[in-house]
Amino acid sequence: xxxxxxIADHGLIGDLQTAALVATDGTVDWFCAPRFDSPSVxxxxxDSERGGxxxxxxxxxxxxxxxxYLPDSAVLVTRFMTDTGVGEIVDFMPISDSTTxxxxxxxxxxxxxxxxxxxxxxxxxxxxxxxRDPFRTRASDQAVLFETDRxxxxxxxxxxxxxxxxxxxxxxxxxxxxELRLRAGQRRGLVLETGPAGQLTQFPLAEALRLLDQTVDFxxxxxxGCTYQGRWRxxxxxxxxxxxxxxxxxTGGLVAAPTAALPEQVGGERxxxxxxxxxxxxxxxxxSLLSLGFTDEAAALGRWLRDRVHERDEKGxxxxxxxxxxxxxxxxxxxxxxxxxxxxxxxSPVRIGNGAAGQLQLDIYGEAMDSIYVAQRNGLAxxxxxxxxxxxxxxxxxxxxxxxxxxxxxxxxxxxxxxYGRLMCWVALDRGLRMAAEHxxxxxxxxxxxxxxxxxxxIMERGWSPARQAFRQHYDTNVLDSSLLRMPTVGFIxxxxxxxxxxxxxxxxxxxxxxxxxxxxxAASPDGLRGAEGTFSLCTFAYVTALAGAGQLDKxxxxxxxxLTYANHLGLYSEEIGLTGEQLGNFPQAFTxxxxxxxxxxLDRQLDRFPRAAARRHTVxxxxxxxxxxxx
Numbered sequence: 001x002x003x004x005x006x007i008a009d010h011g012l013i014g015d016l017q018t019a020a021l022v023a024t025d026g027t028v029d030w031f032c033a034p035r036f037d038s039p040s041v042x043x044x045x046x047d048s049e050r051g052g053x054x055x056x057x058x059x060x061x062x063x064x065x066x067x068x069y070l071p072d073s074a075v076l077v078t079r080f081m082t083d084t085g086v087g088e089i090v091d092f093m094p095i096s097d098s099t100t101x102x103x104x105x106x107x108x109x110x111x112x113x114x115x116x117x118x119x120x121x122x123x124x125x126x127x128x129x130x131x132r133d134p135f136r137t138r139a140s141d142q143a144v145l146f147e148t149d150r151x152x153x154x155x156x157x158x159x160x161x162x163x164x165x166x167x168x169x170x171x172x173x174x175x176x177x178x179e180l181r182l183r184a185g186q187r188r189g190l191v192l193e194t195g196p197a198g199q200l201t202q203f204p205l206a207e208a209l210r211l212l213d214q215t216v217d218f219x220x221x222x223x224x225g226c227t228y229q230g231r232w233r234x235x236x237x238x239x240x241x242x243x244x245x246x247x248x249x250x251t252g253g254l255v256a257a258p259t260a261a262l263p264e265q266v267g268g269e270r271x272x273x274x275x276x277x278x279x280x281x282x283x284x285x286x287x288s289l290l291s292l293g294f295t296d297e298a299a300a301l302g303r304w305l306r307d308r309v310h311e312r313d314e315k316g317x318x319x320x321x322x323x324x325x326x327x328x329x330x331x332x333x334x335x336x337x338x339x340x341x342x343x344x345x346x347x348s349p350v351r352i353g354n355g356a357a358g359q360l361q362l363d364i365y366g367e368a369m370d371s372i373y374v375a376q377r378n379g380l381a382x383x384x385x386x387x388x389x390x391x392x393x394x395x396x397x398x399x400x401x402x403x404x405x406x407x408x409x410x411x412x413x414x415x416x417x418x419x420y421g422r423l424m425c426w427v428a429l430d431r432g433l434r435m436a437a438e439h440x441x442x443x444x445x446x447x448x449x450x451x452x453x454x455x456x457x458x459i460m461e462r463g464w465s466p467a468r469q470a471f472r473q474h475y476d477t478n479v480l481d482s483s484l485l486r487m488p489t490v491g492f493i494x495x496x497x498x499x500x501x502x503x504x505x506x507x508x509x510x511x512x513x514x515x516x517x518x519x520x521x522x523a524a525s526p527d528g529l530r531g532a533e534g535t536f537s538l539c540t541f542a543y544v545t546a547l548a549g550a551g552q553l554d555k556x557x558x559x560x561x562x563x564l565t566y567a568n569h570l571g572l573y574s575e576e577i578g579l580t581g582e583q584l585g586n587f588p589q590a591f592t593x594x595x596x597x598x599x600x601x602x603l604d605r606q607l608d609r610f611p612r613a614a615a616r617r618h619t620v621x622x623x624x625x626x627x628x629x630x631x632x
Contacts, residue, residue, distance in 0.1 A: 085116025252300025366424025
């Protein structure tokens with residue numbers, strides 16, 4: 001692997017406990033087992049020489065590659081075109097009892113010649129424990145066993161008993177290489193299995209095809225429960241499948257992304273490990289999944305949140321909740337560096353674990369309470385013990401909302417009085433008051449109401465910048481922050497309030513570039529890190545939602561359609577978009593796909609309510625006016 005593929009040049013497969021990235025050239029260059037947050041088996045995405053990979057590609061020096069998902073599924077097809085024929089590989093991870101945690105996971109790779117003839121080159125190069133654990137290789141013409149002192153990877157050849165196995169050998173590094181020559185209609189393949197050492201026997205083709213059918217059936221059946229019938233059905237469905245792929249089924253926890261250390265700026269230091277469950281992301285997921293009709297997934301996330309609230313962790317100064325946890329709910333996220341890895345395109349340091357886990361981020365309490373409230377209104381109300389835990393948490397919020405925190409973006413430049421943190425504390429108390437009133441739950445309502453109203457007054461007085469005529473990032477700056485796009489969404493301010501419309505215009509002047517939205521300007525508001533970053537994709541979709549709520553439907557729709565062009569060839573998004581349109585940051589990012597769902601649902605609803613307003617300017621307009629606001 002002489003170079004790194006683009007971040008966007010990947011598809012995602014998984015079995016609801018872990019996942020793998022497959023590049024368009026047929027390389028599996030990221031795979032951790034047995035969980036999302038486990039050490040890597042293949043990590044070439046972060047070091048092309050030492051990271052490890054599974055490669056299957058045409059032996060021809062030049063070829064054209066295409067990639068697609070089988071419709072309504074997470075089964076990935078990579079097709080190759082050469083001068084001698086057309087071939088393809090089909091990658092998937094079978095899903096059996098996904099709710100029981102296991103060390104045993106399968107990655108199935110079917111290899112087929114579709115037309116003519118094709119020679120495939122196969123290279124299996126695992127590098128266990130982020131490339132730190134030595135391994136032994138034992139090979140036959142039917143299977144290979146790669147084994148360390150702690151784990152094993154068994155690779156079995158898929159073929160019919162009467163077929164020749166092809167040429168294979170073990171090289172000096174302990175890797176296995178093979179050549180497969182296939183004619184039209186012939187199939188071979190590999191089954192990779194983690195966990196205890198498996199049988200060193202070949203894998204029947206009929207069994208592999210049965211697993212393929214079973215996997216397709218699972219995804220089609222699951223997606224059949226989606227209630228969304230709007231204008232962007234294909235993109236919403238793909239976003240929903242992607243969210244499902246990043247859900248750890250045994251606990252319901254959702255990882256922010258299945259990758260670690262992919263850079264927000266190529267060559268820079270903003271390289272974080274996202275293979276954990278953020279309270280914030282989980283909370284947003286409940287609302288998004290309910291809006292699509294996925295009540296089981298929303299309930300599982302609600303239970304995950306409930307368990308975190310019940311634990312009431314009072315260690316440190318971050319309050320009852322950590323901002324993130326491992327997928328099993330544990331909180332040992334010590335950040336460390338992998339100095340032996342070069343990083344994606346030289347982007348170092350390579351970080352695993354996450355040092356932001358112990359930060360104080362007050363907004364998580366509002367996001368958690370908002371999702372709990374939404375879940376309650378959809379028939380998922382907490383029981384008595386749950387309410388007592390919620391009450392204790394809100395008592396803590398009512399006593400602590402006025403202290404500075406690190407903010408939603410996990411900046412490492414010191415605590416500030418972030419407006420968004422105050423906003424979400426208002427949400428937390430407001431939703432607690434509503435839940436207590438609607439269900440007659442005992443609570444110190446007068447105190448909660450007093451603190452909620454004090455937060456409102458403070459934001460309107462100190463969060464408002466008279467100089468900018470906009471709500472600002474924190475009280476000691478005039479810098480804007482796109483996290484505040486949620487102000488009308490959570491009901492703090494009406495979407496037509498003059499202060500909000502003024503804020504929206506100011507954000508457009510400072511944070512929006514041809515529909516793409518920055519989080520904030522790090523040059524104007526130092527965040528403790530070197531370098532710059534791209535536009536934040538979830539913020540762009542939040543901008544669409546804000547525009548739609550403000551009645552600016554033409555601008556909202558154009559912005560949404562533009563943003564869809566930045567998806568990769570499979571409809572997937574990373575965290576950010578670079579200056580040249582390149583996808584940056586961890587991939588795919590759950591938050592971005594959740595925001596896409598919210599934007600599509602909100603925009604659909606508004607377009608259905610005001611069809612004439614939406615159609616009013618579907619005539620040809622001068623380019624300079626394409627972004628003008630529509631009359632409310």
